[in-house]
Amino acid sequence: MPINYYIILSITLFCIGIVGVLTRRNAIIVFMCIELMLNAVNLLMVAFSKMHHLKNAAINASAGSEGQLFVFFIMVVAAAEVSVGLAIIVMLYRNTHSVDINFLNRLKH
Amino acid sequence: MGITAILFWTLSTLAVFSALMMVVSKNPVYSVLWLILVFFAISGHYLLMNAQFLAIVNIIVYAGAIMVLFLYVLMLMDLKKDTEQKRNRGILFAGVLAGGCLLLVLVAALLKTDEASVLVQTQVGNIGLIEELGKILFKEYLIPFEVSSILFLSAMVGAVVIGKK
Known part of the structure; x- marks a missing residue:
């Protein structure tokens, strides 16, 4: 497959995630949209690593595997981020009995 | 159209449709389920590119662990009573417009590039094992x-x- 198909697919998923973050007000769904954006980037990174491998396989047999390792580390960081973020959302719910992000306005005071 | 192209288009359609459904569905539990479908479609893409390790890790970590965590948190909360009050039309319009503009700009920039049709290796290659x-x-x-x-x-x-x- 040509790389531009993968790029367009990733851009589409990323923009859907952005629209979700901007329009939804439920904190959990906003968080899930951020996960979707991370996954779009991961997909693009794997596609680029396979493109790089196809180009440079003759010079270096393991060309492109760094990209896939980076995706692995992104997944690790995302898992850590989700655990802390969901703990914060649970705290928000306990204090305000709602997960509406508009309530976070009161952090200003 | 070979089997690779058919699989690519099927998985892409599934991913984009599920992502859209995730954003628009009212019930957060349905959103989580649609997002799990997106993750499975992306894992299918990884398999198509022969990145087997990442496909399995994506299913185990994302669809398995992270989304179950989301479902647990949703079950801990009683969200029935405040199903998002009426949304602000202006914010909705502005958000969709901003996302659409970003999509337009990025795709337009992509179409201007010279090497847009470099091939991606599918089905073979052992760097993903x-x-x-x-x-x-x-x-x-x-x-x-x-x-x-x-x-x-x-x-x-x-x-x-x-x-x-």
């Missing part, structure tokens, strides 16, 4: 791997500290 990635991970990226374990430990401590109060 567990053996290859494991060798590189434990030879050249050992220190980042160990640092990520410290990251996990600190995230665990942080989650417990935040959730305990």
Whole structure:
């Protein structure tokens, strides 16, 4: 497959995630949209690593595997981020009995 | 149109449709289920590119662990009573417009590039196999791997500290 198909697919998923973050007000769904954006980037990174491998396989047999390792580390960081973020959302719910992000306005005071 | 193209288009359609359904569905539980479908479609893409390790890790970590965590948190909360009050039309319009503009700009920039049709290797190639990635991970990226374990430990401590109060 040509790389531009993968790029367009990733851009589409990323923009859907952005629209979700901007329009939804439920904190959990906003968080899930951020996960979707991370996954779009991961997909693009794997596609680029396979493109790089196809180009440079003759010079270096393991060309492109760094990209896939980076995706692995992104997944690790995302898992850590989700655990802390969901703990914060649970705290928000306990204090305000709602997960509406508009309530976070009161952090200003 | 070969089998690769058919699989690519099927998985892409599934991913985009499920992502859209995730954003528009009213019930958060349905959103989680649609997002799991997106993750499975992306894992299918990884398999198509023969990145078997990442496909399995994506299913185990994302669809398995993270989304179950989301579902647990949703079940802990009683969200029935405040199903998002009426949305602000202006914000909805502005958000869709902003996302659409970003999509337009990025796609337009992509169409201007010269090397847009470089091929991606599908179905073959062994850089995505567990053996290859494991060798590189434990030879050249050992220190980042160990640092990520410290990251996990600190995230665990942080989650417990935040959730305990």
